[in-house]
Amino acid sequence: xxxxxxxxxxxxxxxxxxxxxxxxxxxxxxTDLGCLAYEVGSNEQEPDTVFVMEMWVSAEAHQASLTRPExxxxxxxxxxxxxxxxxxxxxxxxxxxxxx
Numbered sequence: 287x288x289x290x291x292x293x294x295x296x297x298x299x300x301x302x303x304x305x306x307x308x309x310x311x312x313x314x315x316x317t318d319l320g321c322l323a324y325e326v327g328s329n330e331q332e333p334d335t336v337f338v339m340e341m342w343v344s345a346e347a348h349q350a351s352l353t354r355p356e357x358x359x360x361x362x363x364x365x366x367x368x369x370x371x372x373x374x375x376x377x378x379x380x381x382x383x384x385x386x
Contacts, residue, residue, distance in 0.1 A: 290378075291348060292337075294335050294336070294338075294371075297334045297367055297368060308364055309338065319354065320348075321348075325340075341379075
């Protein structure tokens with residue numbers, strides 16, 4: 287079952303664009319691990335927040351990705367840009383009017 291992880295990442299003031307640049311670097315590794323979509327965005331009303339939406343083939347694939355050295359390195363590189371304020375939600379997809 288497809289799995290969605292939507293999150294908000296609090297950013298150190300003035301570092302939003304740096305975090306967006308880091309999170310949007312091309313990564314074929316994510317595709318290989320089962321990531322179907324990884325969308326990063328911002329909202330001018332919340333200048334110290336970055337929004338991320340991940341779609342995975344399963345919750346297990348998402349969880350397994352977090353143990354991979356490449357993913358751990360990317361997380362470590364992002365940490366200095368993060369304020370430590372996080373939010374979000376996760377769910378299994380039941381369906382969509384856009385696909386069968």
